[in-house]
Amino acid sequence: MTAVPTAIADARVAPEIVSSVFYGAAVSNSLALLVAEMSGDVPRITWGNEGAMHLLGYALEDLRDLPVASLLPSLRGGELKLLLRRERTARMSLPVRTASGVFTECVVLCTPTPTGRMWNLRVVSADNEQERALRATADAHERRFATLTERSPIPTLLSEQGMRLAHVNDAFCRLVGQQSEQLLGTGWMACIHPDDLDHVIEQVAVVLGGGDGEAHARLLQDDGGERRTVIRFAHLFTPGVGAGFVGTIEDITERLAFEARLAHQANHDPLTGLPNRTLLAGHVAERFVRGETGLACLFLDLDDFKVVNDSLGHAAGDELLVEVAGRLRAVVRPGDLVARFGGDEFVVVCEDVDEDDAVTLAQRIGAVLAEPVRLGGVDVRPHASVGVTVQADEHTCAEDLIRDCDIAMYQAKNGGRGRITVLDHQARAEARDKLRLVADLRDAIENREITLLYQPILGTADGVSTAVEALARWEHADRGPISPVAFVPLAEESGLIGPLGALVLDETCRQLAEWDRLLGTDAPLRANVNVSALQLDDNLHALVVAALDRHALSPARLSIEITESALMKDPAAARCVLQRLRDLGVQLAIDDFGTGYSSLAHLRHLPVDCLKVDRTFVAELAEGHTEITTAVIALAGSLGLSTVAEGVETAELADQLTRMGATYLQGFGLARPMTGAGAAAWFAQRAAPRPPAVPPAPEETLP
């Protein structure tokens, strides 16, 4: 705001001071002062100091009487009055004409004297060197920034105020397919997807407030296309102006599409394109709310799929799976999920249904699947066993629901082809109980809670025992003793047979080594270890070698017992595995011989040392049926194999079997299964005439 000038005539200021100030002003080279006065109707210069002469290039004589208007030609006509005011100071930026005719930009401050006819003009050049240099530097910065953003391949926005843009670069124009004129101001907001605009504005608000921000936004292109982008905002502050932002845009459309493809691949079956097990689990988990109902799972397993695969080839099998997937997709309601669970198993998930709805859907699926499909020139009518489960109170999590429909499917499968079964509660309880038992068995194996008992095997010739059979026992903390007849098949079904077998083998070897230390030459010469059919693979050899090495035992100390039925599953492979063991020096026995319908031709080629006569045949001896036992012993004899008769409960049976030519006997009536320590005592006691090396163990009883 301008100030009203006050009279300078002040009686308190001594004339010497006035004179001194005037002298200083008159000779000042840095301060340009002029005095103007009305001469008739024309204001003219009447005086100028050194600084004014220097700035304007006039000699004092030339300045005198010069019309003010000739110095300030931009003040045309009456506009000189705007500067030469009567009662007030005035300040104007305007070009001043110098003696050479060149204009120089100046700020002119004009102060009138109280008479209103004389003015004091202070002229300050706005064009000094320092300012020019500063302006040039600022301009250079501006140009550099402009060049940088203009040529940058990164789409860039520059806001002047709020959401209003002052600048967009070519890369942004290309991205959205518009001219910069269409985008400046708030025009660019139309390029942001309406659903994303609020978020973008929120981020801009944060950035204008001084922070940094980032927004994921879809940008709409002129041709109707859409790009997915990340806009990163940085705060900009211009002194005296306010806040704006610089926004850089990263186009992540391709990256997201690639990620989406990866995610799709991770969650979908490549053959059928259906969601896979992972997506199924997530889908059900998202919809599962404990205590609610209405969520249903249908578990489908194609009947006889293996037949198709084996007879028509895998390509036909794949074709069938794709056809089934298509039919399932077509038959379910919109919003239902069809997933490939694995192999020939599919799961359908539906919401807001009761049991009747789910069964109706299962029936519809069954009918649609049963339509013939031509595979390799053959019409095949696919059937599926379907298990149905609708969420109920007992389901505590999404996995429960899927597990239950799996159980229901097995119930359906057990009932015959093409059946639909709603989960039976008793079956669920049993299945869950089995699951718990599997978990306990896993813990028992890990914690070595599976213990071994050893039953001596006695020679018929001298009644001396030189071998034992290792028998696994499991004492469950809550359920008491669990028979190997129960837990071995459980281990086989649940993939625990490997660890269980390894445990038995290792523990037996450890016990043999311990007996060696305790009993020396009186220790059992050999221990028989049972091996499951599922263990009969390439790994078995390494497992046996490792156990023997670990306990420094020779291979001859072990005899591996394999059931006849296990051998007959894949006789060629079995023979190969057994041969390697035999080459190692391990003895081999066929357990339960006579129960597995083995081919005698195969038997001749198997590298075994011993046949174990099954206890059922031995038991028949007491009833006078000697035929099979006699035949087995004779067969072994003719093949050069020894025999072990199992289940010898009485001395009479032992005598009879001895007479029949059995090589060894094993049974409760001769010696019961014992702990390692019990067996040590038993062997020590039998080693006459020396005293026992360990105290006798209490008598063991069979579980």
Added chain:
Amino acid sequence: MTVLSLPVPGAVVTPPPLAAAPSFDLDRVLASIDTMAAQKPVAAQIVSVANSDDTSARVLADILAADVALASRVMKLANSAYFGMRGRVTSLQFAVTVVGFTTVRTMATVALTDLDDESRLPPDFWAGTTSVALAASLLAPRFGERPQDTLCLGLLAQVGVALLHHNDPGGYRELLAQEPAFAGRRAAEVRRYGISGTRLTSVALEQWGFPHSMVGPLAAVDDRTSTDGALLRAAFELAARLTQPGYQPVDVEQLTDGLLREDAVGPVLEQVAQDADELRRAMLDG
């Protein structure tokens, strides 16, 4: 009082029927520019401090808070479609940040000069002013100017017109009736008052310390040889096309020495027509 008749390029040529205003005293009008400050101290303080380099949004907001009407206008403008913030501006300090210091200063100047009282202004003053402002803002990039500065320039361009009208309401209405077009009216103003409204604006803005970038174009608007005034000339031309019925357009290429071509005018006119009313409401209604 010296009354001069200056030839104004681009103006509609008409005989000078209006006599010089017998009672018009330019000095008194110029003096009133200072006295206004005393009547509206908050607005005057904002006008005074807003362009200082060390002024912060907090300082401006603190001062602004003392003038409820002005503060609410700033809030309203910050949330208007013009700034695109969709109601997210909830604090005065943030509003100042969003609209910018120059705009706050402009709004304070509007309050200071009573431009917010339409009853004391020539008819359709704000329709013309917002159109000039928006056109200037939209055309700014073509002229290498900051849109926000030119918006403010356009909003304040007619402060001088308002001052002339305050001091000679009857005479000015008569003048306006005879010369509704901006350019012709400025020539008529010079004939009647010895100074045009825009030139008077430039004097007032300079007196209030507005930067030369705003004062210069106002002083040069009628000097067709000056590129300084080209943007404002074009803005007045576009505003006339939108707001003055029967207006005969002048080729903008001539007005701007080729900086703007007629084919670029259409979209700008459309945008101005769309936003003008919103801006007027934001500037005036408390």
